[in-house]
Amino acid sequence: MPLVAIVGNPNAGKTTLFNTLTGSHQKVANFPGVTVEKVSSFLKLGGRTVECLDVPGLYSLEPISTDEEVAVDVLRGRGYGARKPDLLVCVVNAANLERNLFFVSQVAEAGFPLVVALTMTDILSNQGQVCDANKLSNMLGVDVVPVIGHKGRGLAELLEAIDRNLENPKIPSAEFGFPLSLETKVAGLRERLARVGLDYTKAEIRRALLTPGSDLENALRDMPELKEAFDTAVKDLAEEGMQSSVEVASRYQWAAMVTKAVMSDKGKAQSRTTSDKLDYVLTHRFFGLVIFLAVMYLTFQAIYTFARPLMDGMTAAFSWLGNAVGSHLEGVPILKSLVVDGLINGVGTMLTFLPQILILFLFISVLEGTGYLARAAFLMDRLLGWCGLSGRAFIPLLSSFACAIPGIMAARVMPDAKSRLATIMVAPLMSCSARLPVYLLLIGAFVEPKYGPGWAGFTLFAMHLLGLLVAIPIVFVLNKGIIKGKRLPFLLELPPYQMPKWRDVWLAMYFRGKVFVNTAGTIIVVMSVIIWALSFFPRSNEAAQQYRNQYVATHTGAKPADADKYVQEQQLAHSYLGTFGRTIEPVFLPAGFDWRITTSILSAFPARETVVPSLGIIFSLGEGQEKDSTDLRRALNTATWPDGKPLLTPWTAIGLMVFFALCAQCMATLATVKRETNSWKWAVFMFVYMTTLAYLAAVGVHQVSKFFGG
Amino acid sequence: MINVAAPTMRFNQVRKGMKARVVKMKSNSDMLKRLQEMGLTEGTVFTVNKVAPFGDPVEITVRGYRLCLRKNETDGLEIEVAE
Numbered sequence: 001m002p003l004v005a006i007v008g009n010p011n012a013g014k015t016t017l018f019n020t021l022t023g024s025h026q027k028v029a030n031f032p033g034v035t036v037e038k039v040s041s042f043l044k045l046g047g048r049t050v051e052c053l054d055v056p057g058l059y060s061l062e063p064i065s066t067d068e069e070v071a072v073d074v075l076r077g078r079g080y081g082a083r084k085p086d087l088l089v090c091v092v093n094a095a096n097l098e099r100n101l102f103f104v105s106q107v108a109e110a111g112f113p114l115v116v117a118l119t120m121t122d123i124l125s126n127q128g129q130v131c132d133a134n135k136l137s138n139m140l141g142v143d144v145v146p147v148i149g150h151k152g153r154g155l156a157e158l159l160e161a162i163d164r165n166l167e168n169p170k171i172p173s174a175e176f177g178f179p180l181s182l183e184t185k186v187a188g189l190r191e192r193l194a195r196v197g198l199d200y201t202k203a204e205i206r207r208a209l210l211t212p213g214s215d216l217e218n219a220l221r222d223m224p225e226l227k228e229a230f231d232t233a234v235k236d237l238a239e240e241g242m243q244s245s246v247e248v249a250s251r252y253q254w255a256a257m258v259t260k261a262v263m264s265d266k267g268k269a270q271s272r273t274t275s276d277k278l279d280y281v282l283t284h285r286f287f288g289l290v291i292f293l294a295v296m297y298l299t300f301q302a303i304y305t306f307a308r309p310l311m312d313g314m315t316a317a318f319s320w321l322g323n324a325v326g327s328h329l330e331g332v333p334i335l336k337s338l339v340v341d342g343l344i345n346g347v348g349t350m351l352t353f354l355p356q357i358l359i360l361f362l363f364i365s366v367l368e369g370t371g372y373l374a375r376a377a378f379l380m381d382r383l384l385g386w387c388g389l390s391g392r393a394f395i396p397l398l399s400s401f402a403c404a405i406p407g408i409m410a411a412r413v414m415p416d417a418k419s420r421l422a423t424i425m426v427a428p429l430m431s432c433s434a435r436l437p438v439y440l441l442l443i444g445a446f447v448e449p450k451y452g453p454g455w456a457g458f459t460l461f462a463m464h465l466l467g468l469l470v471a472i473p474i475v476f477v478l479n480k481g482i483i484k485g486k487r488l489p490f491l492l493e494l495p496p497y498q499m500p501k502w503r504d505v506w507l508a509m510y511f512r513g514k515v516f517v518n519t520a521g522t523i524i525v526v527m528s529v530i531i532w533a534l535s536f537f538p539r540s541n542e543a544a545q546q547y548r549n550q551y552v553a554t555h556t557g558a559k560p561a562d563a564d565k566y567v568q569e570q571q572l573a574h575s576y577l578g579t580f581g582r583t584i585e586p587v588f589l590p591a592g593f594d595w596r597i598t599t600s601i602l603s604a605f606p607a608r609e610t611v612v613p614s615l616g617i618i619f620s621l622g623e624g625q626e627k628d629s630t631d632l633r634r635a636l637n638t639a640t641w642p643d644g645k646p647l648l649t650p651w652t653a654i655g656l657m658v659f660f661a662l663c664a665q666c667m668a669t670l671a672t673v674k675r676e677t678n679s680w681k682w683a684v685f686m687f688v689y690m691t692t693l694a695y696l697a698a699v700g701v702h703q704v705s706k707f708f709g710g
Numbered sequence: 711m712i713n714v715a716a717p718t719m720r721f722n723q724v725r726k727g728m729k730a731r732v733v734k735m736k737s738n739s740d741m742l743k744r745l746q747e748m749g750l751t752e753g754t755v756f757t758v759n760k761v762a763p764f765g766d767p768v769e770i771t772v773r774g775y776r777l778c779l780r781k782n783e784t785d786g787l788e789i790e791v792a793e
Contacts, residue, residue: 062747064740215713252754256773381762385766488740489780570747
């Protein structure tokens with residue numbers, strides 16, 4: 001089956017075109033061993049089916065990073081099942097023709113049949129210009145098809161051109177104005193290399209002649225005759241004063257010439273486009289920042305306003321489902337508990353995350369589609385660059401304040417692998433919404449009653465700030481020692497503002513949602529069942545009766561409901577999870593936690609919010625406790641150690657919150673990190689560094705407060 | 711054509727509203743190579759549109775498109791003011 005590779009500059013409309021051609025039938029994976037996304041699909045042309053690969057956007061075929069290397073390798077026939085493409089479709093942005101033509105000149109020399117898809121002609125029109133596609137086609141010597149991707153215009157012609165060029169492949173033969181003496185040497189060497197069976201493109205030979213230390217030069221070491229011819233050519237060029245910059249300079253001279261020839265003004269040319277006018281305000285020193293903060297605030301408000309009701313609705317629905325199914329399984333209590341408390345609870349927890357995640361991706365995709373995301377990166381780059389990240393990390397990190405999973409997935413857009421990885425590694429430190437129930441419970445129980453709502457609010461704010469502050473030195477350490485490699489320079493193109501392409505938005509939401517359900521979702525369900533099993537077994541009716549008798553004996557006039565709660569508490573305490581919690585109690589004693597707190601922390605591995613209902617059970621309040629439950633607050637306040645001293649002081653409670661703020665408990669996040677980094681190494685490292693940090697911080701808070709008699 | 715009357719300066723000395731020309735790339739670093747590939751070749755004229763609120767990056771228009779780059783990453787890029 002023929003392979004068609006779609007290449008082009010970033011912001012040329014490549015993804016929009018690919019989405020229009022292939023819709024939701026895309027297979028998204030990683031190139032092996034790296035974190036570069038491989039997006040492929042199948043296209044039905046006139047008489048045949050072809051495989052279609054969306055190659056990541058490139059500014060040049062000379063890579064300066066591993067990510068770019070991976071993308072360019074597709075053209076070298078490496079990295080995509082050792083297959084070379086049969087045809088290249090180069091997406092060219094008509095509204096940015098000169099720079100795009102530079103890339104076209106490289107692609108045209110790569111040795112593949114080529115079809116050019118000319119996009120953004122509508123934007124060009126708005127700018128008062130028009131591009132003559134036929135003239136461009138003649139000058140390039142390849143088919144040039146204008147397309148308006150999201151509207152589907154020109155698609156039939158494009159598919160027809162692809163079909164035609166697969167049928168009768170032609171390698172383009174345009175000339176790009178390189179100096180004659182250089183080109184003669186290139187042609188001569190090419191012929192000599194071909195005679196001994198070595199096939200190099202003109203571009204490769206040209207580059208080898210101008211820049212020492214190339215692969216080609218090394219390959220000639222064992223061929224003295226060819227090496228001599230090569231060295232002579234290099235010497236001659238040096239004597240003529242030929243600089244290595246002549247290659248890029250010649251390409252751009254050609255690009256400028258062609259652009260001038262095919263572009264013409266249509267109607268009134270605008271001196272200041274709508275984009276310019278918008279940007280005057282949106283990237284203004286002061287107003288730009290203010291509007292930016294407002295947009296971010298609105299995004300968050302929307303997430304909580306729209307997502308909350310959906311999430312509450314889903315929780316209620318799953319509760320109802322659990323009860324309905326449970327009532328049919330009364331006869332088999334173990335199976336009933338497994339299905340209701342394990343499976344339905346697990347799936348329900350996973351699905352209640354989904355609205356938040358989809359809404360986040362909706363906002364991210366819309367902001368990206370309009371072009372505003374680039375402006376946000378521009379505004380924030382100084383703040384983030386100082387820490388060792390880049391402006392592009394802002395949206396991923398901000399999203400992580402809602403949930404780290406979409407934040408980590410959003411980090412994909414960062415072209416620099418080093419800061420992308422650093423961003424992913426600190427994203428979970430941003431206090432996500434799942435930690436909120438813990439904060440609200442503990443602040444409501446320990447801070448507000450004693451210190452009032454003012455301090456309560458401040459503590460909540462401080463908890464969110466904590467993650468941010470801790471992230472800064474972590475990024476430094478990661479960049480200095482732990483993450484290898486050099487950082488890419490920061491280069492950001494500001495595309496003109498556009499209406500978002502809704503198909504691209506829905507597809508982004510669909511694919512990312514799918515990834516969430518498959519990666520994070522599976523883990524949540526699996527962990528829910530595991531934690532359920534560990535907190536359920538061993539269980540026996542005899543033991544339950546024993547606990548009941550114990551309770552009735554020590555509490556005269558006890559109500560049956562209270563006895564039930566006591567039984568539940570004892571069952572959890574004697575389960576595998578509870579026994580494990582009691583066994584490792586000494587580890588958490590320095591932080592001021594007893595085995596009940598420890599067991600509840602352990603139960604939070606599937607999802608952090610589970611700690612609240614767990615605390616409810618373990619403090620004998622039965623199931624279904626919520627974060628604002630006054631019963632639970634009172635229970636926590638009055639809980640004591642065996643010797644009668646209060647279990648949790650306000651500072652120990654803060655220590656517990658700090659533990660939650662910094663600990664990597666969320667298995668779903670770790671699973672997402674594993675998928676996005678394409679290895680277990682970083683997920684494990686994240687777990688180790690965050691949990692250690694959380695533990696040391698909680699111990700620190702408790703010990704320091706004890707020292708000061710707090 | 712080099713304007714002999716105008717002194718060459720480093721890129722990180724640009725100001726908002728300035729119109730400038732690339733004079734020379736003093737090294738072969740990846741950044742300078744990439745800047746050339748993005749259109750900032752010797753002799754190319756560009757305009758500085760604005761500077762980000764905290765002083766960096768700067769936004770320029772070159773060859774008809776808008777590019778943001780950090781002043782502190784442009785070591786070796788020599789420019790001169792153009793008319």
